[in-house]
Amino acid sequence: MTKLDDKQRDDLKGGQFAFPEQRKEPLEDATHVRNAIARFHQVKGVTDAERDDAWKRIKAAAKKYDVEVSEKSWREIGKD
Structure with a gap:
């Protein structure tokens, strides 16, 4: 995965998370998008509404970086 140092992370705009x-969970490349999906349920202190919004951002970033996402909702993550 692309490792962000503190300066690079600070330079990201809010919409890139x-x-x-x-x-939390930067979305600036395909690797980070995959990581954001994998770690989605580990994010603490957020509401379901914030998760809904985050999922929309993840789906948009996945499309941009050609990352396949089979789940329709964040509630489906990890369910087979």
């Missing part, structure tokens, strides 16, 4: 208020 799945959770912009918390600045």
Whole structure:
């Protein structure tokens, strides 16, 4: 995965995070998008509404970086 140093992370705009208020789960490349999906349920202190918004940002970033996402909702993550 692309590792962000503190300066690079600080330079990202809020919209480049799945959770912009918390600045959690950056979405600036395909690897980070996959990681955001994998770690989605580990994000603490967010509401379901914030998760809904984050999922929309993740889906948009996945489309941009050609990452396949089979889940329709974040509630489906990890369910087979």
